[in-house]
Amino acid sequence: MTxxxxxxxxxxKTGIDKNMVSESLETFFKVxxxxxxxxxxxxxxxxxxxxxxxxxxxxARNISKNTAIEIPxxxxxxxxPAKTFSDKVKKNAKPIAKAPRKxxx
Numbered sequence: 001m002t003x004x005x006x007x008x009x010x011x012x013k014t015g016i017d018k019n020m021v022s023e024s025l026e027t028f029f030k031v032x033x034x035x036x037x038x039x040x041x042x043x044x045x046x047x048x049x050x051x052x053x054x055x056x057x058x059x060a061r062n063i064s065k066n067t068a069i070e071i072p073x074x075x076x077x078x079x080x081p082a083k084t085f086s087d088k089v090k091k092n093a094k095p096i097a098k099a100p101r102k103x104x105x
Contacts, residue, residue, distance in 0.1 A: 036077050048081040 001009075003025065010021045032050055035042055042050040057073045081089075 039075070044082075046082055046084055048079055048085055051078050051080055052076070053078045 007018060007021050007025060011018050032042060036050060036052055039052055041052060052075050055074050055076060058071050060069045060071050062069055
């Protein structure tokens with residue numbers, strides 16, 4: 001589902017003006033981005049958590065030059081679904097038909 005489809009779904013179910021729904025959704029995204037950039041986690045009971053994960057520094061290999069590269073510790077955004085949400089998806093989700101793969105020439 002795209003953002004436009006989500007907005008249309010909310011408009012159909014609530015009757016709220018499309019511009020209001022769009023503005024609310026954009027504001028929600030801004031709040032999530034700003035909070036996570038500031039290192040704050042967001043928790044939505046029954047839905048899930050947007051959390052900031054810390055990745056430790058590690059040594060990686062550049063295969064083409066055969067050298068070691070140090071990747072410093074860094075933070076990444078992550079989403080952890082609530083158990084009730086995960087269970088509902090496991091029980092009710094239907095598989096999506098995959099598009100046929102293009103053969104490389």
